[in-house]
Amino acid sequence: MTGEVPLNTPGRDELAAEYALGVLSGAEREHAEKLALTDREFALAVARWQQTLSPLADEIAGTPPPAAVKQALERRLSGFPDAREARWYDSLLLWRAVALAASVAALMLGFALVSRDTGPGPLIAAINTEAGAAQYVAHVGPGGRTLTLARLDDKVAPAAGRDHELWLVEGGNAPVSLGVIGRSAKSRLTVPAGLAAKIAAGAILAISDEPLGGSPTGKATGPVIALGPVRDL
Amino acid sequence: MKLALNIPGGRRKAAADGIGERRVNTSAGDGISDLIGRVSLGDRAAFSALYDRTSAKLFGVSLRILRERSQAQDALQETYVKVWRNASLFSGMGQSPMSWLIAIARNQAIDMLRARGRPAADLDEAATVEDAAPDPEQAALAGDEARRLALCLGELPAERAGALRAAYMEGYSYEELASRYKVPLNTMRTWLRRGLIGLRECLERGGVR
Numbered sequence: 399m400t401g402e403v404p405l406n407t408p409g410r411d412e413l414a415a416e417y418a419l420g421v422l423s424g425a426e427r428e429h430a431e432k433l434a435l436t437d438r439e440f441a442l443a444v445a446r447w448q449q450t451l452s453p454l455a456d457e458i459a460g461t462p463p464p465a466a467v468k469q470a471l472e473r474r475l476s477g478f479p480d481a482r483e484a485r486w487y488d489s490l491l492l493w494r495a496v497a498l499a500a501s502v503a504a505l506m507l508g509f510a511l512v513s514r515d516t517g518p519g520p521l522i523a524a525i526n527t528e529a530g531a532a533q534y535v536a537h538v539g540p541g542g543r544t545l546t547l548a549r550l551d552d553k554v555a556p557a558a559g560r561d562h563e564l565w566l567v568e569g570g571n572a573p574v575s576l577g578v579i580g581r582s583a584k585s586r587l588t589v590p591a592g593l594a595a596k597i598a599a600g601a602i603l604a605i606s607d608e609p610l611g612g613s614p615t616g617k618a619t620g621p622v623i624a625l626g627p628v629r630d631l
Numbered sequence: 632m633k634l635a636l637n638i639p640g641g642r643r644k645a646a647a648d649g650i651g652e653r654r655v656n657t658s659a660g661d662g663i664s665d666l667i668g669r670v671s672l673g674d675r676a677a678f679s680a681l682y683d684r685t686s687a688k689l690f691g692v693s694l695r696i697l698r699e700r701s702q703a704q705d706a707l708q709e710t711y712v713k714v715w716r717n718a719s720l721f722s723g724m725g726q727s728p729m730s731w732l733i734a735i736a737r738n739q740a741i742d743m744l745r746a747r748g749r750p751a752a753d754l755d756e757a758a759t760v761e762d763a764a765p766d767p768e769q770a771a772l773a774g775d776e777a778r779r780l781a782l783c784l785g786e787l788p789a790e791r792a793g794a795l796r797a798a799y800m801e802g803y804s805y806e807e808l809a810s811r812y813k814v815p816l817n818t819m820r821t822w823l824r825r826g827l828i829g830l831r832e833c834l835e836r837g838g839v840r
Contacts, residue, residue, distance in 0.1 A: 412824050412827070412828070415824070415827040415828075416823070416824070416827075418734070419795070419798050419799060419823065419827065420737055420738070420741045420798060420799065420802050420804075421798045421803065421804055421805045421808065421823060422804070422805070423745050423804040423805070423806065424745075427745070441724070442724065442725070445724040445725060445726045445730075445731070445734075446725075446726075447827075448726060448730050448731070448733075448734040449725075449726050449727060449730045450780075450830070450831060450834065451780075451799055452727070452729065452730035452733055452734070452776075453774065453776040453777035453779075453780040453781075454777075454780065454796060454799045454800060455688070455692055455729075455733045455799075455800075456774060456776075456777040457777075457800070458688075458691045458692055458695050458800065459691050460687035460688045460690070460691045461687055461690050461691040461694055462686070462687045462690070463686050463687065463690040463703075463704060463707055464704065466704070467686070467690075467704050467707050467708055468679075468682055468686070470708055471682070471708055471711050471712070472679075474708075474712065475675070475678070475712070475715055565719075567671065567672060567719065572722050572723065573671075573719055602672055602673065604719060606719075615723075617720075617723040618719060618720055618723070619720070621716060621717060622716060622717065622719055622720075625673060627673075
């Protein structure tokens, strides 16, 4: 852990410490939990306390869990795309999803899906929630500068007071923000010039739930609600 | 006090060898960070490897708090679902990977414990074990960080150190601690807040007065 976390409000570092230790309950615990999700400085203070206290866990002996836990986990996560295993790309279900997503995108957005220009793109990504259904479709225009997103299911629209933010995860680097997604079902983002080349087949687009206006820190602070790999169209 | 920090080389080696068996040192994160990074990209094989390397520790942590095997199993499953979903948030937190994982496991277990309530018998029966500071042998086997933390806990009044350890290991709430130590709730708050701040001050000056 490096650097000091300046916490302007008195008592906030104490609250972070109490939350990290786990002694809060009821409304106090909920309040701290919410802060940890929405307030980057508070989240970092909590992380710092977790780090400070974690050697206490050295005294707790490891106990191998029964195999059933891992099996249940694998069943639960099996609907989620696997970015690495080649087998995944052979999945009929996936191709159906991509085909459906592409046609829905074409219908909804009126794209000409055939490239007219040379240069990188067009690219497409079906952005899936954990359940595996495509909830957003992203289309990156030729040249990589224009990214259009269509939300396919309004159930995943951001809650009041929250925004969804789009992230690019590429080459094992930390996710880079591509901007806040508009609240309407279709939105268009302009990709910064330096990032256009990085949006290529194999990169991952992810959507996180953030405070209004997007992450205040440039890093995702809320849960990732959906993600999917970019593919050549 | 200072002597305790000097462990002969052979002893240190023995200590390191012990890690694989019983302990995953919380500061030892070689390879686990990489696995979490790959998990954040949706890599299922990395997730499987991460589970294999860390689940015994996290199960131990969950079991210690929940004390009931089937509940600890549920907690462990939820913990790894959160790891899968939130792996992309790890790199920004500046935390060691084991500290991050253990925090997720503890929060999950504590949430379940608070939701179901702790049987009153647990409160009394548990009193002795977790308050005890590690014996010298245990302290010697622990990593540098754990040794510094143990030294700094030793500087706190014994009851406060005991309450702090009990809170961390067993997931006690302020209310439960107040009832166990038979002090008013506000007294317990003051104990732990001052204890935590004292702990950090001690760690920041290197654990040696």
